[in-house]
Amino acid sequence: MAGSSYGNIFSVTTWGESHGKAVGVTVDGCPAGLEIDEAYIQSFLDRRKPGQSRFTTQRSESDTVRILSGVFEGRTTGCPISMMVENTSQISKDYSDIADKYRPGHADYTFDKKYGFRDYRGGGRSSGRETIGRVAAGAVARKVLEQLGVNIYAYVTQIGDISIVRENFDKAEILKNSLCMPDKDAAERASLYLEELIKEKDSSGALVECVAEHVPAGIGEPVFDKLDARLAYAVMSIGAVKGVEIGDGFGVVTSRGSQNNDEFTEGFRKKTNHSGGVLGGISDGSDIVLRAAFKPTPSIYRKQRTINDKGEELDIEIKGRHDPIIAPRAVVVVESMVAVTILDMILEGTHSRLDNILKLV
Amino acid sequence: MAGSSYGNIFSVTTWGESHGKAVGVTVDGCPAGLEIDEAYIQSFLDRRKPGQSRFTTQRSESDTVRILSGVFEGRTTGCPISMMVENTSQISKDYSDIADKYRPGHADYTFDKKYGFRDYRGGGRSSGRETIGRVAAGAVARKVLEQLGVNIYAYVTQIGDISIVRENFDKAEILKNSLCMPDKDAAERASLYLEELIKEKDSSGALVECVAEHVPAGIGEPVFDKLDARLAYAVMSIGAVKGVEIGDGFGVVTSRGSQNNDEFTEGFRKKTNHSGGVLGGISDGSDIVLRAAFKPTPSIYRKQRTINDKGEELDIEIKGRHDPIIAPRAVVVVESMVAVTILDMILEGTHSRLDNILKLV
Amino acid sequence: MAGSSYGNIFSVTTWGESHGKAVGVTVDGCPAGLEIDEAYIQSFLDRRKPGQSRFTTQRSESDTVRILSGVFEGRTTGCPISMMVENTSQISKDYSDIADKYRPGHADYTFDKKYGFRDYRGGGRSSGRETIGRVAAGAVARKVLEQLGVNIYAYVTQIGDISIVRENFDKAEILKNSLCMPDKDAAERASLYLEELIKEKDSSGALVECVAEHVPAGIGEPVFDKLDARLAYAVMSIGAVKGVEIGDGFGVVTSRGSQNNDEFTEGFRKKTNHSGGVLGGISDGSDIVLRAAFKPTPSIYRKQRTINDKGEELDIEIKGRHDPIIAPRAVVVVESMVAVTILDMILEGTHSRLDNILKLV
């Protein structure tokens, strides 16, 4: 209820603050018999690790994950998988001078209103470090999805006004350039733009797209727990996301039924995929395609006006170590939330038909 | 789990199919002592009732609601409120010829894949009639929110290429014109566009905006159950919605931190509201502003290519009674889902501080 | 959260008050493809119907169930099954003189403390009529369980000091005598005891035993959602139940490990069943055996001392129509709650192994 858990069957509970002792996650409901180890999970965590380019915070964390439970002799046991990453590079003094100030674009004021006070060190619970737990859980989900043939990948398609060119789409580029753009040329232009912003002590928004391939048709629930509704929930729960769309998304506003309807053809396939792989909340066998809009990093180095907790206006200058753009490190977080959601709904779907149940019991 | 319930504390469970005996909803968790009656609920249902303009289905339903439980001597008792609307105008023969065909843009194929078969009459469970339960539940939520000073209203801002002009925004117009646009002139132009589409046996998408005023600051949970995440979930769960955004939404992609950050000023207010009323997943006291993209009605009268359940290609011509645009009747559905979500999270928020709990117990 | 729903996958939500318009239930999560009709459900409702013997209330209700959704052409669709029974024999005036008095052994005072006021007519939400929804839902669960080979039956083993003799156990007797005792002789002696109590304007407690046969081994979760924990929850949630035990139950207090341990033998069977079919919270393939203690009907016709809502002491004489014993009509309620629980946990269990999931997807 307090909202640190996500997923009904494959259930993920994260914990930890930016400057606490550690951050972590418990995954309950992972099926037994999955081969998994720390190295596999680490490979995903390394993609969101700070300090890997000049566009990410210089906070130096190895973010080494430890599996504390739920894995025996290299396989999941069906019992909760607890994973933990210790915080090692907290520099909390950086934050003491903003303890009573409300940073624009941050959750400082809203935390105070909700809880009466807050752990003000480095964003506390609202820190991006909370997503370590999501990525570790997402890695477990992906290992299951691999067995089912489902493949998920995301990438940055736009930074400021600079978009990828669809004709130049190069999947291999995603993991090569520090901006996770599948278009080398666009990534280079975006880099120049970000260099400029760094000089101006400013930050940029970005657009992330995520594709889930080979999701079987028939996944999702028809009313509140539509697959797209759950994906929107999952992805919007990532800090800094301000919009989520699926398939043609906001483009449908200017579309017509005759354009937007995907006609079915042989092989139970659709000729087009305006739907983004979901019809009536249930997967239709096409690629699931969604996009998320990330706002510019709110922590910028230029002076801003704000108030303190007494309501007095004053200037604020934010120190600490911050990224001029959030999206590239969030790409793996989007993938993780999509993976957890799709797996969770696949597991929920195993009950939808009596004949399936009779097969198992 | 099967996804017909929404909300953790104020919990809504809908049931019913387009051509079944009735549709309805059970609201569990409504606080005791709320004055409410059928007339109040009916006033919201009347806003989504069919047959009110030439842009909505001519299916004739009075959609009269009956409260079956949970209200005693004019007040809620704290026990589940069961509400029901009988279906009276089902013409099921219209659908028998499409029983084995997959309508493009519909959930026919996906239902068959999920359940093995489907109630093919009029969309079955995927029918817009399911939203009757949402609106009835939303009415109850709104009656509570009224007591808390929260006010929610939605409207259509764009149909095809025709957008409202913000300078001409006229709230009173929303309930006056059949397209629910707060700009009389835009509504008239959009009407002409829709007339054209009807002639062409086509349909249009649209954009709906929703505002929640006077939501107290401090509502929402900081991680997975962010207020905006839950709103995205709720609104995306409405059939035909393909995108949800909050505040500046997808506009943040091209924005900069220095523009997008809302500076705080005296009175614990923000100078701007790029955030759409939510910071770090928690309400900041500004208006909550969100938008939803509705796809064009998939049921169009022109001939389309599709397949049947054996995978054979064929032509399909959809009969029945359908709207050339979904959004106007969905406006009250959006309001309802937003109301249920905000109330649910207000109720969840009563536990966030020990001092509050000590006051009550 | 408000507690009118039970079950995670196979989820049951009841609604309705003793003297409202109707009582009912929504079952969400029933697998698609189950053949079911109203007659089947009615057969279970008839077992708890009032007015069938001199030991049950003379309130005359036919308790005719209607299925309003979720069944199409004789089979469940996978969508919510809404079922309703109209109240036809409310005589609310009987209750008006106790509107402000707290009946001993009833929930009058506690409802007032919780909600500020209450629907005082006939027990309101706390009425035994709420269990109509449970029995209707239980009937659906049992129809699924039948397909899985699981068989559930309950009976009264003790009324006051009169117990059945195990050697005389006659299953066929359960449905024959009005006390649901599987021992004709004991039933006759118990009848005499109850006749005596009726003369004395008093009521009796009773013990109900329930057996679930052929539950496959491996059902249940090892920590909080142990099968026995969930059964205790389900059965204790039936009004008037004050104790639940499984297997040897409270008898284990005086037992020793060497007696209480069930040794395993060939065929993966146990030589004895002290465990009652559950080891470590998971079914072991033996019969699930549990017992529930029902308190005497609190509504007795003799004068009692109590207070009113101002705290003033006074005499109370309860009118209305009441059973001198609760258990016989509750037998089918116990069966229903056990059925819903076991089915729900069977459905949950379909996710426990990766190899099972690979079979389905």
Added chain:
Amino acid sequence: MAGSSYGNIFSVTTWGESHGKAVGVTVDGCPAGLEIDEAYIQSFLDRRKPGQSRFTTQRSESDTVRILSGVFEGRTTGCPISMMVENTSQISKDYSDIADKYRPGHADYTFDKKYGFRDYRGGGRSSGRETIGRVAAGAVARKVLEQLGVNIYAYVTQIGDISIVRENFDKAEILKNSLCMPDKDAAERASLYLEELIKEKDSSGALVECVAEHVPAGIGEPVFDKLDARLAYAVMSIGAVKGVEIGDGFGVVTSRGSQNNDEFTEGFRKKTNHSGGVLGGISDGSDIVLRAAFKPTPSIYRKQRTINDKGEELDIEIKGRHDPIIAPRAVVVVESMVAVTILDMILEGTHSRLDNILKLV
């Protein structure tokens, strides 16, 4: 869903196995502003720590708890509280010879059936060490309950045939003698009995009683989530518990309405407490009194017959370090589950009245 979480608002998720790296718990939903530290939590863990008397396993564990998140400057922040105890004294070789054998009275066979294999070291997830997480979470709950004036304590009332004498009830004795009996003389007699059983390589069952004082009237939900139903669920989820009763419990079977009804008197009090503090599932302001039956420790040192995972009959001799009685160390576990349940339902109850909500928002 996989059952490692308990509680709706105050939500507890445990993880860890007997011979894994650590065991722990995440508490989500604890109100912000509660003063708490590791020493307070440790004081409860020390009560279930092994090696404190000759009646508990000689496994030597300090069971030192670390708080990893959710507490800032000595107060809870409202964010998840992660607590961990490292396992330091695992001697896994003791278990290797039983890896393929099914110990009578244990969950070995049922785990294999559910998951396909198991972590066989020391009971794995079914080990009593899982309760460390429950006790740590219970400590947090109790710290909140202290603020609300609620006090919870449990004790052993019977071991084998040896019961406490109610006239000799001495609360101070509970923490003094190693059997947690509130009657020094009974504890001495029980000790002799246990010495005898140790010699006979056997073990004993026991009865634990728990009292919750000063629970305000009005807590609990009237249908499925009755306070007593949730308590039965919580307590039955403790390994080895085979029965739970509240108030007069199974004694009601032989009681009459005129005896069992508690008459109300001045001060909104009851003259007696046969109900055990709960009427209609809602607390009535009297002491909550419940009892749980603990089975004898299934690990006994004498030779037993059983089968292996191929179904072959053979002898088994269980080594390792085991308690001849479970109940004394489980007393604090019972208290913890009762505390978590009562707090959770108090928090749920804050929504039951509109006037309360208006006070907070």
